[in-house]
Amino acid sequence: MSTQLDADRDEEEVFYDISVTVDSKLFPTKDPVAENLKQTKIIFVIGGPGSGKGTQSRRVAEEYGFTHLSAQDILLNTMVVGSDRRKETQETVEHGELVPVKIKDAMMSSMDAKGILIDDYPWELKQAEEFEKKVARPSLVLFLSSSRATMKQRLLKSARKSDHATGDEELVTKQIEDHLSATQLIVEKYQRDNLIRKINAEEMPDKVFRQICEAIDSIQESSESDMASDGFLCRN
Incomplete structure:
Protein backbone atom coordinates (compact mmCIF):
# COMPACT_ATOMS: atom_id res chain seq x y z
CA MET A 1 0.00 0.00 0.00
CA SER A 2 1.52 3.32 -1.12
CA THR A 3 1.47 6.63 0.72
CA GLN A 4 1.36 9.92 -1.17
CA LEU A 5 3.13 12.96 0.31
CA ASP A 6 3.06 16.57 -0.83
CA ALA A 7 6.69 17.38 -1.73
CA ASP A 8 5.96 21.00 -2.64
CA ARG A 9 6.79 22.25 0.87
CA ASP A 10 9.73 23.05 3.12
CA GLU A 11 12.17 20.13 2.98
CA GLU A 12 12.19 19.71 6.75
CA GLU A 13 8.41 19.33 6.82
CA VAL A 14 8.61 16.76 4.03
CA PHE A 15 11.32 14.89 5.95
CA TYR A 16 9.17 15.00 9.09
CA ASP A 17 6.18 13.50 7.25
CA ILE A 18 8.39 10.80 5.74
CA SER A 19 9.76 9.86 9.17
CA VAL A 20 6.23 9.76 10.59
CA THR A 21 5.08 7.50 7.74
CA VAL A 22 8.05 5.16 8.13
CA ASP A 23 7.54 4.98 11.90
CA SER A 24 3.86 4.20 11.49
CA LYS A 25 4.66 1.35 9.07
CA LEU A 26 7.55 -0.16 11.05
CA PHE A 27 6.07 0.44 14.49
CA PRO A 28 2.28 0.50 14.12
CA TYR A 64 10.93 26.35 38.21
CA GLY A 65 13.84 24.77 36.38
CA PHE A 66 11.98 24.86 33.06
CA THR A 67 13.56 25.02 29.65
CA HIS A 68 12.77 28.40 28.08
CA LEU A 69 12.27 28.54 24.31
CA SER A 70 11.70 31.81 22.48
CA ALA A 71 9.64 31.33 19.31
CA GLN A 72 11.00 34.59 17.95
CA ASP A 73 14.62 33.52 18.46
CA ILE A 74 13.93 30.17 16.79
CA LEU A 75 12.40 31.94 13.81
CA LEU A 76 15.25 34.45 13.52
CA ASN A 77 17.77 31.61 13.54
CA THR A 78 15.83 29.97 10.72
CA MET A 79 15.50 33.05 8.52
CA VAL A 80 19.19 33.65 7.93
CA VAL A 81 19.89 37.00 6.34
CA GLY A 82 21.03 36.53 2.76
CA SER A 83 19.77 32.99 2.52
CA ASP A 84 18.49 31.99 -0.92
CA ARG A 85 15.52 30.39 0.81
CA ARG A 86 14.66 33.37 3.00
CA LYS A 87 11.57 34.31 0.95
CA GLU A 88 10.39 30.70 0.83
CA THR A 89 10.90 30.36 4.58
CA GLN A 90 9.00 33.59 5.27
CA GLU A 91 6.06 32.46 3.14
CA THR A 92 5.98 29.12 4.96
CA VAL A 93 5.97 30.90 8.32
CA GLU A 94 3.16 33.19 7.20
CA HIS A 95 1.05 30.10 6.48
CA GLY A 96 1.71 28.86 10.01
CA GLU A 97 3.50 25.73 8.85
CA LEU A 98 7.17 26.04 9.82
CA VAL A 99 7.40 27.21 13.41
CA PRO A 100 5.66 24.19 15.03
CA VAL A 101 8.23 21.88 13.42
CA LYS A 102 11.14 24.11 14.44
CA ILE A 103 9.88 24.34 18.01
CA LYS A 104 9.42 20.57 18.13
CA ASP A 105 13.03 20.13 17.03
CA ALA A 106 14.18 22.43 19.85
CA MET A 107 11.96 20.62 22.35
CA MET A 108 13.41 17.22 21.48
CA SER A 109 16.64 18.18 23.27
CA SER A 110 14.69 19.22 26.39
CA MET A 111 12.54 16.17 27.01
CA ASP A 112 14.13 15.56 30.41
CA ALA A 113 13.26 19.06 31.63
CA LYS A 114 10.66 19.57 34.37
CA GLY A 115 8.71 21.61 31.87
CA ILE A 116 9.08 23.62 28.68
CA LEU A 117 8.08 27.27 28.58
CA ILE A 118 7.47 28.60 25.06
CA ASP A 119 7.55 32.38 24.95
CA ASP A 120 5.58 34.43 22.39
CA TYR A 121 3.79 31.50 20.79
CA PRO A 122 1.43 30.80 19.11
CA TRP A 123 0.98 33.96 17.05
CA GLU A 124 -2.24 32.93 15.37
CA LEU A 125 -4.93 30.26 15.61
CA LYS A 126 -3.57 28.11 12.79
CA GLN A 127 -0.22 27.79 14.56
CA ALA A 128 -1.97 26.67 17.75
CA GLU A 129 -3.82 24.00 15.79
CA GLU A 130 -0.69 22.89 13.93
CA PHE A 131 1.27 22.62 17.17
CA GLU A 132 -1.33 20.33 18.73
CA LYS A 133 -1.41 18.21 15.59
CA LYS A 134 2.35 17.91 15.10
CA VAL A 135 3.72 18.19 18.64
CA ALA A 136 1.40 18.07 21.65
CA ARG A 137 -1.31 19.93 23.52
CA PRO A 138 -0.08 22.56 26.00
CA SER A 139 -0.67 21.99 29.70
CA LEU A 140 -1.23 25.68 30.35
CA VAL A 141 -1.47 28.95 28.41
CA LEU A 142 -0.47 32.14 30.22
CA PHE A 143 -2.05 35.24 28.70
CA LEU A 144 -0.29 38.42 29.81
CA SER A 145 -3.04 40.97 29.34
CA SER A 146 -2.44 44.72 29.15
CA SER A 147 -4.34 47.65 27.67
CA ARG A 148 -3.63 49.31 24.35
CA ALA A 149 -2.47 52.42 26.19
CA THR A 150 -0.01 50.49 28.36
CA MET A 151 1.42 48.54 25.44
CA LYS A 152 1.83 51.72 23.42
CA GLN A 153 3.48 53.56 26.29
CA ARG A 154 5.94 50.74 26.95
CA LEU A 155 6.84 50.27 23.29
CA LEU A 156 7.44 53.97 22.71
CA LYS A 157 9.51 54.22 25.87
CA SER A 158 11.62 51.24 24.84
CA ALA A 159 12.06 52.63 21.32
CA ARG A 160 13.21 55.99 22.63
CA LYS A 161 15.81 54.30 24.83
CA SER A 162 17.19 52.26 21.94
CA ASP A 163 16.65 54.90 19.24
CA HIS A 164 14.82 52.21 17.31
CA ALA A 165 12.79 52.86 14.16
CA THR A 166 9.65 51.32 15.67
CA GLY A 167 9.26 54.48 17.75
CA ASP A 168 6.86 55.80 15.12
CA GLU A 169 3.44 56.03 16.80
CA GLU A 170 1.53 54.84 13.73
CA LEU A 171 3.71 51.75 13.41
CA VAL A 172 3.37 51.00 17.11
CA THR A 173 -0.41 51.37 16.94
CA LYS A 174 -0.60 49.03 13.93
CA GLN A 175 1.62 46.49 15.69
CA ILE A 176 -0.71 46.49 18.69
CA GLU A 177 -3.90 46.23 16.61
CA ASP A 178 -2.49 43.38 14.52
CA HIS A 179 -1.62 41.53 17.72
CA LEU A 180 -5.06 42.03 19.26
CA SER A 181 -6.78 40.81 16.11
CA ALA A 182 -4.71 37.62 15.92
CA THR A 183 -4.69 36.91 19.64
CA GLN A 184 -8.44 37.06 20.16
CA LEU A 185 -9.05 33.77 18.34
CA ILE A 186 -6.23 32.08 20.25
CA VAL A 187 -7.61 33.24 23.58
CA GLU A 188 -11.10 32.03 22.67
CA LYS A 189 -9.76 28.59 21.68
CA TYR A 190 -7.89 28.05 24.93
CA GLN A 191 -10.80 29.39 26.96
CA ARG A 192 -12.97 26.67 25.41
CA ASP A 193 -10.25 24.14 26.24
CA ASN A 194 -10.04 25.50 29.81
CA LEU A 195 -6.27 25.89 29.46
CA ILE A 196 -5.79 29.64 29.62
CA ARG A 197 -5.00 31.76 32.67
CA LYS A 198 -5.28 35.52 32.31
CA ILE A 199 -2.45 37.46 33.95
CA ASN A 200 -2.82 41.17 34.70
CA ALA A 201 0.34 42.52 33.06
CA GLU A 202 -0.54 46.08 34.11
CA GLU A 203 0.91 45.32 37.54
CA MET A 204 4.50 45.78 38.66
CA PRO A 205 6.83 42.95 37.51
CA ASP A 206 6.96 41.23 40.91
CA LYS A 207 3.16 41.10 41.12
CA VAL A 208 2.92 39.78 37.58
CA PHE A 209 5.43 37.08 38.50
CA ARG A 210 3.38 36.04 41.54
CA GLN A 211 0.26 35.72 39.38
CA ILE A 212 2.16 33.48 36.99
CA CYS A 213 3.44 31.33 39.85
CA GLU A 214 -0.09 30.88 41.15
CA ALA A 215 -1.30 29.86 37.70
CA ILE A 216 1.49 27.31 37.28
CA ASP A 217 0.97 25.94 40.78
CA SER A 218 -2.75 25.55 40.06
CA ILE A 219 -2.11 22.86 37.46
CA GLN A 220 -0.87 20.66 40.29
CA GLU A 221 -4.49 19.72 40.92
CA SER A 222 -4.44 17.19 38.09
CA SER A 223 -1.02 15.71 38.89
CA GLU A 224 -0.16 17.03 42.33
CA SER A 225 1.95 14.15 43.56
CA ASP A 226 4.11 13.97 40.43
CA MET A 227 4.72 17.71 40.29
CA ALA A 228 5.43 18.02 44.00
CA SER A 229 8.16 15.41 43.73
CA ASP A 230 9.71 17.50 40.95
CA GLY A 231 9.71 20.65 43.07
CA PHE A 232 6.94 22.60 41.34
CA LEU A 233 6.56 25.05 44.19
CA CYS A 234 6.61 28.83 43.88
CA ARG A 235 9.26 30.06 46.26
CA ASN A 236 9.38 33.49 47.86
Missing part, protein backbone atom coordinates in the same frame (compact mmCIF):
# COMPACT_ATOMS: atom_id res chain seq x y z
CA THR A 29 1.72 0.85 17.88
CA LYS A 30 4.12 3.77 18.19
CA ASP A 31 2.78 7.32 18.19
CA PRO A 32 4.53 9.26 15.39
CA VAL A 33 5.03 12.23 17.71
CA ALA A 34 7.52 11.49 20.47
CA GLU A 35 5.64 10.17 23.48
CA ASN A 36 8.04 11.94 25.79
CA LEU A 37 6.95 15.30 24.42
CA LYS A 38 3.33 14.42 25.07
CA GLN A 39 4.20 13.71 28.70
CA THR A 40 6.18 16.93 29.17
CA LYS A 41 4.55 19.96 30.78
CA ILE A 42 4.32 22.52 27.98
CA ILE A 43 3.40 26.11 28.83
CA PHE A 44 2.69 28.82 26.26
CA VAL A 45 3.23 32.47 27.18
CA ILE A 46 1.27 34.87 25.00
CA GLY A 47 0.59 38.58 25.24
CA GLY A 48 0.91 41.83 23.39
CA PRO A 49 4.07 43.71 22.52
CA GLY A 50 5.37 45.36 25.66
CA SER A 51 3.54 42.97 28.00
CA GLY A 52 6.78 41.60 29.46
CA LYS A 53 6.58 38.08 28.03
CA GLY A 54 10.31 37.62 27.57
CA THR A 55 11.32 39.04 30.94
CA GLN A 56 8.75 37.02 32.87
CA SER A 57 9.46 33.84 30.90
CA ARG A 58 13.16 33.96 31.74
CA ARG A 59 12.39 34.53 35.42
CA VAL A 60 9.81 31.75 35.59
CA ALA A 61 12.09 29.29 33.78
CA GLU A 62 14.83 29.95 36.32
CA GLU A 63 12.43 29.67 39.26
Whole structure:
Protein backbone atom coordinates (compact mmCIF):
# COMPACT_ATOMS: atom_id res chain seq x y z
CA MET A 1 0.00 0.00 0.00
CA SER A 2 1.52 3.32 -1.12
CA THR A 3 1.47 6.63 0.72
CA GLN A 4 1.36 9.92 -1.17
CA LEU A 5 3.13 12.96 0.31
CA ASP A 6 3.06 16.57 -0.83
CA ALA A 7 6.69 17.38 -1.73
CA ASP A 8 5.96 21.00 -2.64
CA ARG A 9 6.79 22.25 0.87
CA ASP A 10 9.73 23.05 3.12
CA GLU A 11 12.17 20.13 2.98
CA GLU A 12 12.19 19.71 6.75
CA GLU A 13 8.41 19.33 6.82
CA VAL A 14 8.61 16.76 4.03
CA PHE A 15 11.32 14.89 5.95
CA TYR A 16 9.17 15.00 9.09
CA ASP A 17 6.18 13.50 7.25
CA ILE A 18 8.39 10.80 5.74
CA SER A 19 9.76 9.86 9.17
CA VAL A 20 6.23 9.76 10.59
CA THR A 21 5.08 7.50 7.74
CA VAL A 22 8.05 5.16 8.13
CA ASP A 23 7.54 4.98 11.90
CA SER A 24 3.86 4.20 11.49
CA LYS A 25 4.66 1.35 9.07
CA LEU A 26 7.55 -0.16 11.05
CA PHE A 27 6.07 0.44 14.49
CA PRO A 28 2.28 0.50 14.12
CA THR A 29 1.72 0.85 17.88
CA LYS A 30 4.12 3.77 18.19
CA ASP A 31 2.78 7.32 18.19
CA PRO A 32 4.53 9.26 15.39
CA VAL A 33 5.03 12.23 17.71
CA ALA A 34 7.52 11.49 20.47
CA GLU A 35 5.64 10.17 23.48
CA ASN A 36 8.04 11.94 25.79
CA LEU A 37 6.95 15.30 24.42
CA LYS A 38 3.33 14.42 25.07
CA GLN A 39 4.20 13.71 28.70
CA THR A 40 6.18 16.93 29.17
CA LYS A 41 4.55 19.96 30.78
CA ILE A 42 4.32 22.52 27.98
CA ILE A 43 3.40 26.11 28.83
CA PHE A 44 2.69 28.82 26.26
CA VAL A 45 3.23 32.47 27.18
CA ILE A 46 1.27 34.87 25.00
CA GLY A 47 0.59 38.58 25.24
CA GLY A 48 0.91 41.83 23.39
CA PRO A 49 4.07 43.71 22.52
CA GLY A 50 5.37 45.36 25.66
CA SER A 51 3.54 42.97 28.00
CA GLY A 52 6.78 41.60 29.46
CA LYS A 53 6.58 38.08 28.03
CA GLY A 54 10.31 37.62 27.57
CA THR A 55 11.32 39.04 30.94
CA GLN A 56 8.75 37.02 32.87
CA SER A 57 9.46 33.84 30.90
CA ARG A 58 13.16 33.96 31.74
CA ARG A 59 12.39 34.53 35.42
CA VAL A 60 9.81 31.75 35.59
CA ALA A 61 12.09 29.29 33.78
CA GLU A 62 14.83 29.95 36.32
CA GLU A 63 12.43 29.67 39.26
CA TYR A 64 10.93 26.35 38.21
CA GLY A 65 13.84 24.77 36.38
CA PHE A 66 11.98 24.86 33.06
CA THR A 67 13.56 25.02 29.65
CA HIS A 68 12.77 28.40 28.08
CA LEU A 69 12.27 28.54 24.31
CA SER A 70 11.70 31.81 22.48
CA ALA A 71 9.64 31.33 19.31
CA GLN A 72 11.00 34.59 17.95
CA ASP A 73 14.62 33.52 18.46
CA ILE A 74 13.93 30.17 16.79
CA LEU A 75 12.40 31.94 13.81
CA LEU A 76 15.25 34.45 13.52
CA ASN A 77 17.77 31.61 13.54
CA THR A 78 15.83 29.97 10.72
CA MET A 79 15.50 33.05 8.52
CA VAL A 80 19.19 33.65 7.93
CA VAL A 81 19.89 37.00 6.34
CA GLY A 82 21.03 36.53 2.76
CA SER A 83 19.77 32.99 2.52
CA ASP A 84 18.49 31.99 -0.92
CA ARG A 85 15.52 30.39 0.81
CA ARG A 86 14.66 33.37 3.00
CA LYS A 87 11.57 34.31 0.95
CA GLU A 88 10.39 30.70 0.83
CA THR A 89 10.90 30.36 4.58
CA GLN A 90 9.00 33.59 5.27
CA GLU A 91 6.06 32.46 3.14
CA THR A 92 5.98 29.12 4.96
CA VAL A 93 5.97 30.90 8.32
CA GLU A 94 3.16 33.19 7.20
CA HIS A 95 1.05 30.10 6.48
CA GLY A 96 1.71 28.86 10.01
CA GLU A 97 3.50 25.73 8.85
CA LEU A 98 7.17 26.04 9.82
CA VAL A 99 7.40 27.21 13.41
CA PRO A 100 5.66 24.19 15.03
CA VAL A 101 8.23 21.88 13.42
CA LYS A 102 11.14 24.11 14.44
CA ILE A 103 9.88 24.34 18.01
CA LYS A 104 9.42 20.57 18.13
CA ASP A 105 13.03 20.13 17.03
CA ALA A 106 14.18 22.43 19.85
CA MET A 107 11.96 20.62 22.35
CA MET A 108 13.41 17.22 21.48
CA SER A 109 16.64 18.18 23.27
CA SER A 110 14.69 19.22 26.39
CA MET A 111 12.54 16.17 27.01
CA ASP A 112 14.13 15.56 30.41
CA ALA A 113 13.26 19.06 31.63
CA LYS A 114 10.66 19.57 34.37
CA GLY A 115 8.71 21.61 31.87
CA ILE A 116 9.08 23.62 28.68
CA LEU A 117 8.08 27.27 28.58
CA ILE A 118 7.47 28.60 25.06
CA ASP A 119 7.55 32.38 24.95
CA ASP A 120 5.58 34.43 22.39
CA TYR A 121 3.79 31.50 20.79
CA PRO A 122 1.43 30.80 19.11
CA TRP A 123 0.98 33.96 17.05
CA GLU A 124 -2.24 32.93 15.37
CA LEU A 125 -4.93 30.26 15.61
CA LYS A 126 -3.57 28.11 12.79
CA GLN A 127 -0.22 27.79 14.56
CA ALA A 128 -1.97 26.67 17.75
CA GLU A 129 -3.82 24.00 15.79
CA GLU A 130 -0.69 22.89 13.93
CA PHE A 131 1.27 22.62 17.17
CA GLU A 132 -1.33 20.33 18.73
CA LYS A 133 -1.41 18.21 15.59
CA LYS A 134 2.35 17.91 15.10
CA VAL A 135 3.72 18.19 18.64
CA ALA A 136 1.40 18.07 21.65
CA ARG A 137 -1.31 19.93 23.52
CA PRO A 138 -0.08 22.56 26.00
CA SER A 139 -0.67 21.99 29.70
CA LEU A 140 -1.23 25.68 30.35
CA VAL A 141 -1.47 28.95 28.41
CA LEU A 142 -0.47 32.14 30.22
CA PHE A 143 -2.05 35.24 28.70
CA LEU A 144 -0.29 38.42 29.81
CA SER A 145 -3.04 40.97 29.34
CA SER A 146 -2.44 44.72 29.15
CA SER A 147 -4.34 47.65 27.67
CA ARG A 148 -3.63 49.31 24.35
CA ALA A 149 -2.47 52.42 26.19
CA THR A 150 -0.01 50.49 28.36
CA MET A 151 1.42 48.54 25.44
CA LYS A 152 1.83 51.72 23.42
CA GLN A 153 3.48 53.56 26.29
CA ARG A 154 5.94 50.74 26.95
CA LEU A 155 6.84 50.27 23.29
CA LEU A 156 7.44 53.97 22.71
CA LYS A 157 9.51 54.22 25.87
CA SER A 158 11.62 51.24 24.84
CA ALA A 159 12.06 52.63 21.32
CA ARG A 160 13.21 55.99 22.63
CA LYS A 161 15.81 54.30 24.83
CA SER A 162 17.19 52.26 21.94
CA ASP A 163 16.65 54.90 19.24
CA HIS A 164 14.82 52.21 17.31
CA ALA A 165 12.79 52.86 14.16
CA THR A 166 9.65 51.32 15.67
CA GLY A 167 9.26 54.48 17.75
CA ASP A 168 6.86 55.80 15.12
CA GLU A 169 3.44 56.03 16.80
CA GLU A 170 1.53 54.84 13.73
CA LEU A 171 3.71 51.75 13.41
CA VAL A 172 3.37 51.00 17.11
CA THR A 173 -0.41 51.37 16.94
CA LYS A 174 -0.60 49.03 13.93
CA GLN A 175 1.62 46.49 15.69
CA ILE A 176 -0.71 46.49 18.69
CA GLU A 177 -3.90 46.23 16.61
CA ASP A 178 -2.49 43.38 14.52
CA HIS A 179 -1.62 41.53 17.72
CA LEU A 180 -5.06 42.03 19.26
CA SER A 181 -6.78 40.81 16.11
CA ALA A 182 -4.71 37.62 15.92
CA THR A 183 -4.69 36.91 19.64
CA GLN A 184 -8.44 37.06 20.16
CA LEU A 185 -9.05 33.77 18.34
CA ILE A 186 -6.23 32.08 20.25
CA VAL A 187 -7.61 33.24 23.58
CA GLU A 188 -11.10 32.03 22.67
CA LYS A 189 -9.76 28.59 21.68
CA TYR A 190 -7.89 28.05 24.93
CA GLN A 191 -10.80 29.39 26.96
CA ARG A 192 -12.97 26.67 25.41
CA ASP A 193 -10.25 24.14 26.24
CA ASN A 194 -10.04 25.50 29.81
CA LEU A 195 -6.27 25.89 29.46
CA ILE A 196 -5.79 29.64 29.62
CA ARG A 197 -5.00 31.76 32.67
CA LYS A 198 -5.28 35.52 32.31
CA ILE A 199 -2.45 37.46 33.95
CA ASN A 200 -2.82 41.17 34.70
CA ALA A 201 0.34 42.52 33.06
CA GLU A 202 -0.54 46.08 34.11
CA GLU A 203 0.91 45.32 37.54
CA MET A 204 4.50 45.78 38.66
CA PRO A 205 6.83 42.95 37.51
CA ASP A 206 6.96 41.23 40.91
CA LYS A 207 3.16 41.10 41.12
CA VAL A 208 2.92 39.78 37.58
CA PHE A 209 5.43 37.08 38.50
CA ARG A 210 3.38 36.04 41.54
CA GLN A 211 0.26 35.72 39.38
CA ILE A 212 2.16 33.48 36.99
CA CYS A 213 3.44 31.33 39.85
CA GLU A 214 -0.09 30.88 41.15
CA ALA A 215 -1.30 29.86 37.70
CA ILE A 216 1.49 27.31 37.28
CA ASP A 217 0.97 25.94 40.78
CA SER A 218 -2.75 25.55 40.06
CA ILE A 219 -2.11 22.86 37.46
CA GLN A 220 -0.87 20.66 40.29
CA GLU A 221 -4.49 19.72 40.92
CA SER A 222 -4.44 17.19 38.09
CA SER A 223 -1.02 15.71 38.89
CA GLU A 224 -0.16 17.03 42.33
CA SER A 225 1.95 14.15 43.56
CA ASP A 226 4.11 13.97 40.43
CA MET A 227 4.72 17.71 40.29
CA ALA A 228 5.43 18.02 44.00
CA SER A 229 8.16 15.41 43.73
CA ASP A 230 9.71 17.50 40.95
CA GLY A 231 9.71 20.65 43.07
CA PHE A 232 6.94 22.60 41.34
CA LEU A 233 6.56 25.05 44.19
CA CYS A 234 6.61 28.83 43.88
CA ARG A 235 9.26 30.06 46.26
CA ASN A 236 9.38 33.49 47.86
